Amino acid sequence: MNQELDALRRRFGRFLIPLLWAHVPLLAVIAQMTGRSLIQALGAGVLIAGAYHLTWHRHGIAPPTRYLSAVALVAEPAVILALLNGHSWQMDGHMYFFAMLALTIAWFDERATLAAALVTGLHHLLLLVLLPGLVFPSDAHLARVLLHAAIVAFQTGVLVWLIRMVVFRFHRVRQLHAELSVANDRLTERRQEAEAANQSKGLFLANMSHEIRTPMNAILGFCHLLQRGTLTNRQDEHVRKISDAGETLLRVINDILDYSKNEAGRLSLEERPFDIRKVIEAQVQMMGAEADIKGVALHLRLGHDLPHVVVGDAHRFGQVLLNLIGNAVKFSSGGTVTVSARLTSAANDRATVEVSVSDTGIGMTTDQQAKLFSPFAQADSSTTRRFGGTGLGLAICRQIVETMGGGISVQSEPGRGSTFVATVTFGLAQDAPLIPCERLRSLRVLLVDDNPAARQLLAEFFTGWGVEADLVASGSEAVAAVAAAAGTASPYDLLLLDWKMPGMDGMDTVNALKALALPKLPAIVVVTAYGADTFAGEHGVEQIAAFLAKPVDPQAMMTTLSRLFPEERREAVRAPMVSERLQGARVLLVEDNDINREIAT
Incomplete structure (x- = not known):
């Protein structure tokens, strides 16, 4: 069963009811015009329309209704032809047979059309034997009837071909719909499996993050405790390097989780005051050793109007800077890398900062720049093999700066280096510059x-x-x-x-x-x-x-x-203290790690 075809059949079946009943007054008008019996014309019209109406009421679009409608549709022009017997329009009445025959196509059932064609042929042959004058006003003979039958057969053949094509297309659409439903069900299952896998990945990352952060807390905590004590300059530098390395590793852990969030479209930003100069200088400082290995001179230029304290996400901002500076150093051998930052606008407690990173490295072509910010893409495959990297860094940078209300662009020429410019919008906070002692x-x-x-x-x-x-x-x-x-x-x-x-x-x-x-x-x-x-x-x-x-x-x-x-x-250097109103308070520490309990104590 094809629901779409059945819906069309129901509409056509209902349409035939008023159509056949409309022939009743039409037959009366023709009878009155030709001087035929009005009662007989009305009786024939009512019989035809009533028979179909009753069959439709009982069987709907079932085959009995279709076959009866085929007979009824042919009966209407037959009655009209009988009423026009001897009239000048008698021959024109034959055209109505072809019109009513064509209507049967709307059942999308070739049997109904064949039935209508068969009834038309039998009608003409029967009248040729019994009342030849009803078929043709003059010169009625079998050859002319057969010619009409051939025309009807040709029309019927075309209609049957068209019906088969339409029905085939409907069944094909139905089949495709069923296949699509099955595919959608499978896709839904795969999506649910992917969501479950993604959830499992998130749980795994969260668990691994916790497991790694616990020993990292111990490393950083003991570094903090050591720095509070008395150390030689050399010891202090070693402890500071351990602490810096720990902080770097902690950033890597955070980046793993951040990438998972970015991938899921759940990138969130902090809104906290921070010293923007210090963040920029820290990223430059972090790349100092690598720049020295490659013989690259790092220069930092901070605008005199650059605010000290802004409100935003220092970690995300630093992540963008570190990636840009790291790329500049990586793709340069010798030469210089210049990091500049300046205030471009400040209004309504918002400040727009422009940071540019220029290098004298290998540079890029226009085509390479066009795909530079796409995920998993670098300048070209040879660059990837030579310099390494996943190609995710700049794509993540663009996502971060756009989320921070800015943008990122690049200007480059092969062999002449590159300049990356990132703009970020921050909130303004009260400046807190470094103040030396007397x-x-x-x-x-x-x-x-x-x-x-x-x-x-x-x-x-x-x-x-x-x-x-x-x-x-x-x-x-x-x-x-x-x-x-x-x-x-x-x-x-x-x-x-x-x-x-x-x-x-x-x-x-x-x-x-x-x-x-x-x-x-x-x-x-x-x-x-x-x-x-x-x-x-x-x-x-x-x-x-x-x-x-x-x-x-x-x-x-x-x-x-x-x-x-x-x-x-x-005064002697003291550890950071809580406010006086909290001093002496009782604290309950819940921590399953012995080392972390020791640090907290």
Whole structure:
């Protein structure tokens, strides 16, 4: 059974009821026009329409109704032909047979059409024998009847072919619908299985995250406890590196969960105040060692109008920066990578910050740039093989910056490097700049670096803190400046010395200062991109007060200087304390890990 076909048949069956009843007054009009019996014409019309109406009422669209309708449709033109006997329109009445025969196609049942054609042929043959004048006004003979029968047969053949085609298409559509329903059911099952698998993956990631975070909490916690104690400079640097590595691993764990959230479209952002300068500097600092390995000079330029404290998601912002800087270093060999940040607009407690990362690396073609932000895509397959990576980083970056109300773009030329520009919108918060203590403000500082950009950057740090700083470009100039100042009332208190310089390098400068035999040398802080361990392994460190890694982190530099030049009257360093109203409160700690219980205690 085909429901669509049956619906059409019901509509046609109902249509035939008023059509056949409408022939009753039509037959009366023809009878009156031709002078035939009105009663007989009305009786014939009522008999035909009534018989069909009754059959429809009892059987609906069943075959008896279809066959009866075929007879009724042919009977109507037969009665009209009888009423027009001898009239000039008698021959025209034959045309009505073909019209009524064509109507039977709407049953979409070739048997009904064949029945109507058969009744038409029998009607003509019967009248040829009994009343030949009803068939043709003149010259009625079998050949003419057979010609009409052939025409009816041809029309019937066309109608039957069309009916078969329509019925076949309906059945085919029905079959396709059934197949589609089965496919949809299977697709629903697969979707449910995929959702279950995705849920299982989420549970697995959540469980693994918890299992990894527990020992990570111990690592970071003990690093914090060690840093609260008394450590040598070397020990403090080792503990800090362990803590930094732990934080990096923790970010990797978070990224695993973040990628799962991004994949499911559930990326959420935090709204917390943070020091945007510190976040940018931290990402640059993090890439310092890798940049040094590849011989890439990292430069950082922060706009003077860049706010210190903004409200947003520091982790997500840092994730974007780290990816862009990491790519710039990865695709550069030698040369420079410059990270810049500036405020582009500020209104209604919202600030738009533009961060650009420019490199002098391999660059990209226009076609490569077009697919750069697509998932799992890099510039080309050879790039992937050469430099590695999944190709997800930039796609995630775009998703993050767009969620943060900004966008990301790239400008690049093959062999001339690339510049990525990301804009992000943050909320504005009260600035919280780094404020040095009074002891640091009174220092006289000499900065030594052969790189003008690095020298100027250090000078801007100290200028912003209100600290006087002199600048020289070589070790020999530094020795001369320290010797000259030693004979005055204000000798240098601090010497920030670059290690790798042409001619007299950092260690040569230290030895030359030592050879001056001055009453007191300034505190010497070596700035190096190669790490304190490398320096200490090659040279003695008895004259070195501290080390700072390139690119210099202002917070790390202030912490180092505060340790080297403590306040003359300062309280002992204490652990962070809760507010007084909470001191003495009883705390219940629920933790199944022994180490974490120890740290918390």
